[in-house]
Amino acid sequence: xxxxxxxxxxxxxxxxxxxxxxxxxxxxxxxxxxxxxxxxxxxxxxxxxxxxxxxxxxxxxxxxxxxxxxxxxxxxxxxxxxxxxxxxxxxxxxxxxxxxxxxxxxxxxxxxxxxxxxxxxxxxxxxxxxxxxxxxxxxxxxxxxxxxxxxxxxxxxxxxxxxxxxxxxxxxxxxxxxxxxxxxxxxxxxxxxxxxxxxxxxxxxxxxxxxxxxxxxxxxxxxxxxxxxxxxxxxxxxxxxxxxxxxxxxxxxxxxxxxxxxxxxxxxxxxxxxxxxxxxxxxxxxxxxxxxxxxxxxxxxxxxxxxxxxxxxxxxxxxxxxxxxxxxxxxxxxxxxxxxxxxxxxxxxxxxxxxxxxxxxxxxxxxxxxxxxxxxxxxxxxxxxxxxxxxxxxxxxxxxxxxxxxxxxxxxxxxxxxxxxxxxxxxxxxxxxxxxxxxxxxxxxxxxxxxxxxxxxxxxxxxxxxxxxxxxxxxxxxxxxxxxxxxxxxxxxxxxxxxxxxxxxxxxxxxxxxxxxxxxxxxxxxxxxxxxxxxxxxxxxxxxxxxxxxxxxxx
Amino acid sequence: xxxxxxxxxxxxxxxxxxxxxxxxxxxxxxxxxxxxxxxxxxxxxxxxxxxxxxxxxxxxxxxxxxxxxxxxxxxxxxxxxxxxxxxxxxxxxxxxxxxxxxxxxxxxxxxxxxxxxxxxxxxxxxxxxxxxxxxxxxxxxxxxxxxxxxxxxxxxxxxxxxxxxxxxxxxxxxxxxxxxxxxxxxxxxxxxxxxxxxxxxxxxxxxxxxxxxxxxxxxxxxxxxxxxxxxxxxxxxxxxxxxxxxxxxxxxxxxxxxxxxxxxxxxxxxxxxxxxxxxxxxxxxxxxxxxxxxxxxxxxx
Numbered sequence: 001x002x003x004x005x006x007x008x009x010x011x012x013x014x015x016x017x018x019x020x021x022x023x024x025x026x027x028x029x030x031x032x033x034x035x036x037x038x039x040x041x042x043x044x045x046x047x048x049x050x051x052x053x054x055x056x057x058x059x060x061x062x063x064x065x066x067x068x069x070x071x072x073x074x075x076x077x078x079x080x081x082x083x084x085x086x087x088x089x090x091x092x093x094x095x096x097x098x099x100x101x102x103x104x105x106x107x108x109x110x111x112x113x114x115x116x117x118x119x120x121x122x123x124x125x126x127x128x129x130x131x132x133x134x135x136x137x138x139x140x141x142x143x144x145x146x147x148x149x150x151x152x153x154x155x156x157x158x159x160x161x162x163x164x165x166x167x168x169x170x171x172x173x174x175x176x177x178x179x180x181x182x183x184x185x186x187x188x189x190x191x192x193x194x195x196x197x198x199x200x201x202x203x204x205x206x207x208x209x210x211x212x213x214x215x216x217x218x219x220x221x222x223x224x225x226x227x228x229x230x231x232x233x234x235x236x237x238x239x240x241x242x243x244x245x246x247x248x249x250x251x252x253x254x255x256x257x258x259x260x261x262x263x264x265x266x267x268x269x270x271x272x273x274x275x276x277x278x279x280x281x282x283x284x285x286x287x288x289x290x291x292x293x294x295x296x297x298x299x300x301x302x303x304x305x306x307x308x309x310x311x312x313x314x315x316x317x318x319x320x321x322x323x324x325x326x327x328x329x330x331x332x333x334x335x336x337x338x339x340x341x342x343x344x345x346x347x348x349x350x351x352x353x354x355x356x357x358x359x360x361x362x363x364x365x366x367x368x369x370x371x372x373x374x375x376x377x378x379x380x381x382x383x384x385x386x387x388x389x390x391x392x393x394x395x396x397x398x399x400x401x402x403x404x405x406x407x408x409x410x411x412x413x414x415x416x417x418x419x420x421x422x423x424x425x426x427x428x429x430x431x432x433x434x435x436x437x438x439x440x441x442x443x444x445x446x447x448x449x450x451x452x453x454x455x456x457x458x459x460x461x462x463x464x465x466x467x468x469x470x471x472x473x474x475x476x477x478x479x480x481x482x483x484x485x486x487x488x489x490x491x492x493x494x495x496x497x498x499x500x501x502x503x504x505x506x507x508x509x510x511x512x513x514x515x516x517x518x519x520x521x522x523x524x525x526x527x528x529x530x531x532x533x534x535x536x537x538x539x540x541x542x543x544x545x546x547x548x549x550x551x552x553x554x555x
Numbered sequence: 556x557x558x559x560x561x562x563x564x565x566x567x568x569x570x571x572x573x574x575x576x577x578x579x580x581x582x583x584x585x586x587x588x589x590x591x592x593x594x595x596x597x598x599x600x601x602x603x604x605x606x607x608x609x610x611x612x613x614x615x616x617x618x619x620x621x622x623x624x625x626x627x628x629x630x631x632x633x634x635x636x637x638x639x640x641x642x643x644x645x646x647x648x649x650x651x652x653x654x655x656x657x658x659x660x661x662x663x664x665x666x667x668x669x670x671x672x673x674x675x676x677x678x679x680x681x682x683x684x685x686x687x688x689x690x691x692x693x694x695x696x697x698x699x700x701x702x703x704x705x706x707x708x709x710x711x712x713x714x715x716x717x718x719x720x721x722x723x724x725x726x727x728x729x730x731x732x733x734x735x736x737x738x739x740x741x742x743x744x745x746x747x748x749x750x751x752x753x754x755x756x757x758x759x760x761x762x763x764x765x766x767x768x769x770x771x772x773x774x775x776x777x778x779x780x781x782x783x784x785x786x787x788x789x790x791x792x793x794x795x796x797x798x799x800x801x802x803x804x805x806x807x808x809x810x811x812x813x814x815x816x817x818x819x820x821x822x823x824x825x826x827x828x829x830x831x832x833x834x835x836x837x838x839x840x841x842x843x844x845x846x847x848x849x850x851x852x853x854x855x856x
Binding site for chain 1: 556557558560561562563564565566567568569570571572573574575576578579580582583584585586587588614616617618619621622623624625626627628629630631633634636745746747750752786787790791793818
């Protein structure tokens with residue numbers, strides 16, 4: 001297997017596409033409401049920005065050790081210490097620079113910028129993968145096709161860990177695949193650094209080293225006969241271990257540790273608490289074909305079915321094509337050991353995240369964002385197969401250039417994806433594809449279409465217009481609606497009037513937000529009874545399917 | 556990769572483009588209530604709806620017509636899909652209250668009518684949509700005494716421990732009050748029983764004590780229907796204990812089962828012995844943490 005060079009034009013094209021993605025995300029940020037998670041992470045960004053300011057002040061006073069003392073670290077990093085801080089540090093830095101100091105961006109956008117940058121980095125990564133393994137056309141086309149998947153585009157906005165970890169997951173597998181071909185020590189080092197940051201972003205990636213090691217072991221003994229003599233025998237075995245696997249403990253672990261100041265003191269206890277939190281993570285109820293998934297065991301089909309019905313049909317075809325390609329690399333006749341290794345590697349990188357959530361005992365706590373991390377790999381490789389098919393057909397018409405045929409089909413795909421993306425730009429997490437019947441088909445089948453109070457922006461102007469001064473609004477905080485921080489940040493961002501107060505008690509409320517989730521429908525009945533009306537002041541809908549509503553008390 | 560395979564994927568991709576384009580341009584919003592129909596639907600309901608009636612919209616994901624409803628109409632159920640015809644017929648209050656079905660097409664109404672054995676009593680066209688007045692047509696037991704509507708007429712309500720020591724509950728406005736805690740009562744409410752919105756009595760049991768709700772059969776009933784279930788907060792609690800339910804008639808136990816900690820409506824219909832007098836519904840739990848439990852049902856013929 002030989003990889004294509006990444007030349008000057010590739011740098012220009014990839015960086016341009018990354019910039020377009022960055023702008024597209026930032027320019028649509030005002031359309032996406034604040035999800036519950038963002039309430040926590042934006043609060044963390046504030047404390048991290050305070051930490052940066054405190055550190056600068058300490059340095060200014062000549063107290064160079066003070067920012068690193070146990071007291072300081074505990075003060076600034078205790079909040080939300082159940083999650084590592086690499087991305088939260090970036091949230092804080094961006095907030096400090098672009099909101100507090102330069103005032104170039106609003107409060108929310110200064111933090112969301114980090115997610116947008118990770119989306120841009122993913123665009124670059126996808127280009128790199130497409131270009132080096134397939135062709136420039138695949139590289140260019142993969143980027144817009146990835147970001148016209150409504151779930152990916154939606155999550156690219158959020159100041160959360162989901163798109164960062166999508167980037168890190170895909171990057172680790174793609175760069176490791178490149179390493180297997182090129183065996184460059186510098187690349188191995190950067191894979192390890194990247195993996196350290198990935199560990200300091202989210203625990204999803206802890207599975208990667210065992211997977212890579214196990215796969216290498218299988219491939220090593222499967223192709224033992226064809227190995228170089230220096231890779232045989234006891235010593236040769238250790239010599240043959242890919243360098244990134246050696247560097248992961250040596251480099252990634254220190255990078256992880258350095259990225260997370262909370263672990264610098266009481267390391268064992270705090271790391272233990274972190275592991276325990278995620279080992280016993282609560283399950284958030286989801287609906288799946290009318291089945292309420294609230295306690296394990298969960299159906300094995302859940303993440304597969306959700307992926308099948310939440311991916312636009314053209315991209316879904318690419319997913320299947322990618323699987324076929326990886327299996328062909330792995331099992332096809334005449335393939336080299338490296339090709340087989342890469343076929344298996346990418347197959348695992350693409351599908352393991354889904355397989356993991358499919359295990360009946362693994363909690364489902366956030367829908368597809370927790371298993372979409374392999375999708376950049378699937379989309380790019382699958383598109384390469386599809387465009388190769390276009391090239392095959394184009395050969396039958398000598399006047400039709402291969403690139404023209406490929407360009408036309410990509411343009412047609414993007415054109416077809418305009419309408420669904422426009423419809424779901426505010427409800428990306430509620431997107432379902434044509435195969436289930438879109439929003440209506442999903443609602444008819446009682447699939448989860450909403451979560452955590454993100455669909456609030458269409459309701460805010462109405463509340464601002466009708467609420468008397470000091471009015472109280474029910475925020476549905478106890479039932480997977482808004483959290484307090486999100487509510488406060490909506491006010492700070494100017495979406496809600498400052499005098500409007502939030503409450504979690506219906507009986508104290510003058511108005512109420514209701515975020516539709518089947519499992520919280522009882523809130524709607526309580527609300528009807530308490531307010532004496534079922535008449536909403538405003539509904540947020542797509543294709544006649546409602547996502548959220550605003551009610552006002554009449555009794 | 557073999558050329559045939561990549562060509563096949565290309566053809567699939569083109570098919571997916573066409574499917575996507577056509578669906579999202581022309582077909583994605585083809586069901587539901589039209590903007591023109593919504594005020595017409597509300598007009599019918601505003602005029603015809605009486606207290607105690609229930610409105611079932613189908614589809615239940617399009618609530619646009621509620622924008623035009625008058626205040627006071629709050630009994631709208633989005634849970635029709637979960638009901639069996641027997642369970643729906645339990646809602647029938649001898650025809651006193653009306654079930655309204657708001658449907659977006661004749662076809663949907665036909666499906667509902669057939670699945671739930673509904674008998675149409677009136678029809679109000681609202682543009683392309685329909686507002687249908689209907690009653691369950693099944694072989695429902697004629698309702699003589701409703702455990703929820705007639706809860707105040709319970710002979711006695713009390714908790715008893717294993718030694719027979721009693722804590723009596725007393726009727727207080729709209730419920731049997733059984734203690735100082737907010738949850739210690741037996742009282743009617745509308746709630747979701749395993750996803751079916753209906754009337755039921757809150758009956759949170761207490762650790763190692765048996766809650767007895769005793770009714771006197773003054774109506775000469777020959778049959779009893781009982782429904783029990785945990786509410787969401789309870790069954791979403793892992794390792795929650797089951798509630799043991801028993802129906803005893805004149806000292807003889809006719810029904811006993813464990814209501815497991817799952818999302819399920821347990822519904823039983825039993826024949827009462829000739830001349831049955833005292834009917835004791837009892838509920839026991841090993842540990843009462845988050846045991847949000849409800850029951851309903853009736854005596855009939």
